[in-house]
Amino acid sequence: MNLLEFEAKEVFSRYGIPVPRGEVASTPSQAEEVAERLGVPVAVKAQVAAGGRGKAGGILFAETPQEARDVAGRLLGSEIHGLRVRKVLVEERLRIKRELYFGITVDRSSRCYVAIASSEGGVEIEEVAATAPERIVRFPIDPLYGLKSYHALRIAKALGYSGRQLRSLSSLFHRLYTLAVEQDAELTEINPLVETPEGEFIAADARLNIDDNALFRHPEFKERLFSEERGDLTPEELEARRRGLAYVKLDGEIGVIGNGAGLTMATLDMIRLQGGRAADFLDLGGGASSERMSSALSLLFSDPRVRVVLINILGGITRCDEVARGILEVKEKMGFRRPIVVRMIGTNEEEGRRILREAGVEVLESMEEAAERAVEIARRE
């Protein structure tokens, strides 16, 4: 779960990581009040959980409280990368001597956390990695040992600092590591990490992505999982999440339901090979019940972009007859609002086919065939 900047900064503050003075505002007049309280100039920042917010015009500056009101008015209610801006963060504008980068993320190959620091902040770290890899310090962290203060010193030293700054920067690094571990971060980063002319270090931006699977340890965030305010999920994705389905909205017109992530991805790929475009990725997961199936199908039926639904089931633990019954339920409740194409093999395949045949649904044998058929229908409808 991606926290919004202001939420992440609240957590940062708790760990003693310096952040700019600032307050969140939901209306232009609130933004004006905050600017007055803080003193100008201020930065007004759209609170959406998307990268590249700056480039997309999500960060504006104001020299007067009135101007803060104006730019807040422009941001609030707009959309950035498809996400609605419901809040802005109004902050003191920092004076900048240098912009650094520091982050903790999961190193999949080494199977551990890795701390990444760079003297090139303010741009995406992948950018730096591609253009100036020598400016990046990577420090893999042994999960059974952790990042110690002297490791943090080593990283801060590699960025060229000494003396008092070496201590304060390394202490900031160490705090972010503690935060990452204690909050089960999948990714946390400070970009830019600003060095002020006075030599202080301040987290100008803050990103904190918490491992969804660890939310049982973090009741504070768990509540937000289904909240509209979350901001990194579309309304459809939120609804699917409430129904316990793995759903990702895409921009085509063929609805896809599969069981198993790999199989569902392969189905999307097949649609693309056939020249079609999928409207979504929807994985029923293992051992899917008829309720899950019917919940998934009715979700896609409520999406106006969807012209046809392709269902691809490989029965293993999942039983084809269960899935067929789920499809039938939807027919009985709301009717088939769109054409459906079903491909189904494996456990209790015959019974599943029989149920669907009686409901007037033909069941196909191969993924290729099913994808072809769906693409054809989508073109026609």
Next chain:
Amino acid sequence: MNLLEFEAKEVFSRYGIPVPRGEVASTPSQAEEVAERLGVPVAVKAQVAAGGRGKAGGILFAETPQEARDVAGRLLGSEIHGLRVRKVLVEERLRIKRELYFGITVDRSSRCYVAIASSEGGVEIEEVAATAPERIVRFPIDPLYGLKSYHALRIAKALGYSGRQLRSLSSLFHRLYTLAVEQDAELTEINPLVETPEGEFIAADARLNIDDNALFRHPEFKERLFSEERGDLTPEELEARRRGLAYVKLDGEIGVIGNGAGLTMATLDMIRLQGGRAADFLDLGGGASSERMSSALSLLFSDPRVRVVLINILGGITRCDEVARGILEVKEKMGFRRPIVVRMIGTNEEEGRRILREAGVEVLESMEEAAERAVEIARRE
């Protein structure tokens, strides 16, 4: 720092360890109110940080709220093992099927925490260790690995439980371990750990002794370090602690000041060998300054039991002249209210002797001699 029972139980509750319903009371009428709220019968328990409180009459029972008032009146203001009772804990009286013991303490030889469990609760664990060692389960805990849930299961199983009780008991053990680590316990124990007729486990008593050296990690408790309410220190000990001196009150009449714990202990031993009795143990610590010396000496001068003060200094890092100046300061400020005997050797010994000689204080060479002299004076005074 030894927490009082009710303080320990607050912490236990935070970790989900079941404790009896109860409230603390500072007056008899408060105790009556609590008993009314809880429903009778109740236990009324003196809140002093001393072992063997039950045997010393510190736990009484009441069948009516009025009786709770009466017994609270008897306990409040009384002294148990020299400690004043300022509060009582009024609790529901548990029904008991069986009394167990569980504790986590530091195993000095194995240099790790050790969990200790016994099916013989309600008596001191040392008692059980002496009489029925086969009833004790000891589980040393690797500091780099910790006590895992399956270790806790193993311990609970060794006490003879199975099924649902096995799970609830082992989960209680595991919670206490988590508490011990997170709170830097030097010792935490539940004795008795009551099994009710319904098969629940409840911490009837709770002991939590927090490592003084770790209090910088526990601001919550650190504040209490110098509090009168603490209850496990005499007023003199509290005052010494405020002055940064390691002081223990003893019951003799020869005041003792030494530098270094071992040397001071040896000085007490020498007094005893000479047939005298020390009034205290007071260690100036390493590199003692003149201020520390004068603070220590004036502390002992304010103790009416003290007939003579024996000062034993071995100058290493500590300089004898510094110490001598501290003694002189007291003379100038308040005069020597009692005879003093000084033994002093080591760094800047000559200068120290000279300062004291001019102040009319003779300095002796050997510990034996000094102790003999002090005992002689104490007899005479």
Next chain:
Amino acid sequence: MGIFVDRETRAIVQGITGTQGRFHTRLMLDYGTKIVAGVTPGRGGMEVHGVPVYDTIEEALGKHEAEASIIFVPAPFALDAALEALENGLKTIVIITEGIPIRDSMEIVARAKQRGATIIGPNTPGVITVGECKLGIMPAQVFKEGSVGVASRSGTLTYEIAAAISRGGFGVSTCVGIGGDPITGLNFVEVLERFRDDPSTEAVILIGEIGGDLEERAARYILEQGYLKPVAAFIAGRSAVAGKRMGHAGAIIQGRAGTAESKIQALREAGVEVAERPGEIAKIVGELLGRD
């Protein structure tokens, strides 16, 4: 033969009394897997399909010999279950559980390394050495015995491909699900090393997907080591978009890393034949094994 498990493997089921544990214990027993004991705290003394249940692994090992375990316990308890298996000396641990926190998986994998044990998973269908031992939840009927080793990051897609192999008249030696999480006990390179030394395996199929760089590293390994057995692959997720998790916790393109294109290109450069669609696999296997 095959890798990781064979007809001699004796296994414990951790979380045997839950719905999943119970169900799959029966299917594994039916397949002939030697399930010697089950473990569920607080359920010691029960039996599940004739398998005795104990409160702890320590106890189970007091009565039975075993070298493997399969874990079905809920995600919040999986770390402890895996550590218990490791501490008690089990050497092959299959973690079926989905949704384990990354931090817990990192700890499991690090501890396993210390103890020289193999973790299969988490979030895996498990491992099957066809005709000998199934330590997992895959449907047995899709696998036919043969000489193709399969390593995969997914479940049903693997069954799809296994079924295709069977339909083509070929069969599988061992099929290992390495798991769909970002942190798993095994990577493709480690599985390739095992297949290299397995006489019953003549060719290897890798089933990869977007996210991470396990496929790229496998390609590099094949190229640099001059891997002697023929390898083919299928990579799911060519139509995935960046930043969105495609079902598996590990299936996510982050920035520029982890795209299907990058993986397919790396594999092709290493001489690995990459199928465009699952249905082509049988044909490719035929070519690899030198028969059409």
Next chain:
Amino acid sequence: MGIFVDRETRAIVQGITGTQGRFHTRLMLDYGTKIVAGVTPGRGGMEVHGVPVYDTIEEALGKHEAEASIIFVPAPFALDAALEALENGLKTIVIITEGIPIRDSMEIVARAKQRGATIIGPNTPGVITVGECKLGIMPAQVFKEGSVGVASRSGTLTYEIAAAISRGGFGVSTCVGIGGDPITGLNFVEVLERFRDDPSTEAVILIGEIGGDLEERAARYILEQGYLKPVAAFIAGRSAVAGKRMGHAGAIIQGRAGTAESKIQALREAGVEVAERPGEIAKIVGELLGRD
């Protein structure tokens, strides 16, 4: 010769820029100890009494060779300082710092064991091999060179006894303060083992006190191993009362355990001569060494 440190030992001072670190660095240098570098984060580039200061041990070891360190940093930072020394391969680490949390000491000692390093302390005056190397804060002038090994749980009491040995015309090979805390890196048995193998040590003095059972275990060791060098002891705290901490964090009688009587009895049963008062030590040493 002597144990733990000798004239070849090269040491780093951790926390060299603090008042204590600075002061004792000078005294150690004066004694002839090879202090090759100091470490204080944020003070890299300074010099203390001619010793170069670095921000980390890693850096210091880039410029100098060392196998030992002595730690003066405040208690809240001592754990990290010790781990840094261990991770960088130092083999003898003296922790002068007093007031380290027990939990931190447990971790330090456990990590040192993993790495095969020796921790002296915490809360110790350190170690001195007389005439060769002083890695500690003990006053040098009380020690004369000789053949008596001393191991002690206290500071000034040790100097008292060392002075008595000197006055008696004898001297010390190595004197080790094992530390006054409940958890220390060394126990008496480990020091006795080292003295056993040290040709420059002919007799050993143990200076114990109330709390714990290090003395009882030493007694058992001496008895069971048939320790060949003569041993004498002094135990402080015969007049201590139960439950009260006598200055040292480790000096506390808990319940029935840790009394001076128990220790004295155990040692006497093992044939160790236990002095009634520090002043007797010189005479006893004379007897042990066979000269009066």
